[in-house]
Amino acid sequence: MQFERLLSAGGPTAGHLERPSDLAVSEEIAKAEKRLKKLGRELKQLEKKHSKSTDEVVEQFKAGAEGEDYERWASMAERLAASESKLADLKEKEAGARPPAKIAWLQCVGSRDLNKCDNAYCSGVCCMYAIKEAVIAKEHSKDPLDTAIFYMDMRTHGKEFDDYYNRAQQGGVRFVRCRVHTITPVPDSDNLHICYVTDDGKLEKEEFDMVVLSVGLEAPASAAELADKLGFDLNQYKFAQTGSFAPVSTSCAGIYACGALQGPKDIPFSVMEASAAAGAAASRLAGARHSLVKEKVFPEERDVSAEALRIGVFVCNCGVNIGAVVRVPEVAEYAKTLPNVVYVQENLFSCSQDAIEQLIQVIKEQNLNRVVVASCSPRTHEPLFQETLRNSGLNKYLFEQVNIRDQCSWVHSNNPDAATVKAKDLVRMAVARGSLIEPLPVPSAPVTPSALVLGGGVAGMVSALNLGQQGFKVHLVEEKERLGGQALKLNKTWRGENISDFVSKLIDDVNGNENIDVHLNAKVKEASGFVGNFKTSISSNGGGDVLEVEHGAAILATGAHSIKPDEYLYGKNERVFRWHEIDKALETDLVRNASSAVFIQCVGSRQPDRTYCSKICCTFSVQKAVELKELNPDMDVYILYRDMRTYGEREDLYREARARGVIFVRYDLENKPVVKETDGGSLEVTVMDHVLGRPLTLKPDFITLATAIYTRGIEELGRMFKVSISKDNFFLEAHMKLRPVDFATDGVFVCGMAHYPKPIEESIAQALAAAARAANILSQKTVEVEPIVSVVDQEMCIGCGLCEICCPFGAIRLVKIEGTGYRAENISALCKGCGSCAAACPQKAIDMNHFRDSQIFASIQAGGAAA
Incomplete structure (x- = not known):
């Protein structure tokens, strides 16, 4: 977190990076300058009050003269001189500062550690934090920057995390696998020596300008206080205790936990878990839905069609985020000279509650009918300002936002002149476009209060059951002859909970819920609508029966599968199993009487043709290794791995496996294990041992392969529901952090392993989240439809069909018009306003609401510093 402050100094694209000591000096300078300004203002007030100069009063005071405020006046003058002297010293020190040339990150500080602390668990998020910081630090540094991450296991197990890890390596971030022994100060320097032992046993000492500690995350003391007050249990690490089958439920019925209260986790999972908790709570409160809801009522919208243009421009300092670079008063004065601008105001924070209330008042008092706000990003603040316009009686589309933070103060942080000129330029362009924008009515459509859930595995059943318990009709579609999915092949969770019993009860609950219609041996033939x-x-x-169902939302929970590898003798030797086959094999004499077993990790994963981590494999193999040791303590059990990714409390299982004698042998992609069958029919595994530095030959009785998880057949579903698919062939959510279970297509949601490989507790949490998001739609009588859509002039249209071909959402189609032929027609509820059809149309017969050609051209023509 402290390093994030260094990265954010001057904005995220400042083009420089400071040492901690240099940042401290910069912050001291800022404080000193603030003190000087305050003292200067107070002294000027005294000079004005008494009509005397400070120097005159100080001389008189030293000579023994007395007068009103003289003692305080002289004291303030003395403090002013001292502050000016200190500021001069600080600026001299700042002038001699130099940026760091080498930075080290040390992983697992305060976690995965029982020697220095009691945090045996893995904090889960630190590896990605360190990689991100190292990458951004290299981007910020003007000069070449050496970044090194010292780690034990690189746990980049999230969706597309390994891709980021690989790009960091390609970008020059060094990854040093070791446990750092000591850090010592370099004599006569602010630098530090790091001592560590390499894989080949050599002691290395390396000098760094800066060391960043990836400190583990602990439960706050307030968690214990909260648990005690509410009566729910905590685990041994003082996090909220939850189970795999009820991942957001605490031990106290009706109390739910999400986010880091359960244990360290990243933003996507925390956001998803928050929705899951809401969904779990909603299932208990279904009978009370809408009973306490107060619908927000906006003022009647003012008709501005006959009014002369009256534009108000509001320029924001955003504290020092903008104001420290852009000369905001100058931009505000310039805005007063622009056509149709009748009011200009400078704000410290335009998004503050006071500023918002003042904006409403100004719009009413000045009778404004267009509003331009020059501030930060419309991605985060446009909805706030649009709602403010609605509260003032204006249509929310009579608004234009200029991003003078990202596009001016951040990218030109070292050039205030350029930043200020560009800010003026952008404001001028916004005013030109704003003069032509029009109010847009927001249409609404009725909601069908039922849902379609595709996939009868655990995720699909949990989603369907939650929605059914909330009182919504659900159609649950499963392509197989029974419900259960991949969970039917599993026995226990990594915590030891019985999966078979859970799945059986879940199936009974689904079949017993009168709101759920189960369709077995069924597939989706076609889908349409919005x-x-x-x-x-x-x-x-087999296609003989076809049922058409209407629904307001859809959840895709179609699951995933384990690949069938063409390596390691799988399919050629009956003693080589895939990971999910070992549970059944544990009941056979082959396994029960074995004296040696080998697990091979990352089979088909984390390699060029499938770069992602399948996430569940490490924990599963360690769990089964422990079970084998429980079955036969004398059995030799080996796990051949690349990185052991037992994140979170799974680290306890990893530690238990080592304590029981499970032997972990690390290999790399260039030296994968070799499996062969000897002349006598036995198995032989050869792997390069990184500790011994030579090949190790093992002769197991059986081998278990941690095969990659992949999806199949989702491309057609993606086409029908107009949803995206990632490069790894998993369903692609709208936003990894902000909308982790939503698709870009409204009303369609995703959960389970069709989204990405994950353990059962995460699939259940995501299923609850998807149900909660779907219920948010189904509980409404109507939904608003976005009016920024394409508009077709059918008189200009020639029916060529290019728009229909290029639309990624199926929102435009050709229809036959009697006496005219085929013409394009927009389906506004499906349209996302991307503009692809308008760009493709050779006749210019398609325009975009709120982004009409005339509006865009006006903005372009107003652009340019010389305009």
């Missing part, structure tokens, strides 16, 4: 109003054809019995 949020709140979908129509889907379900075929069953």
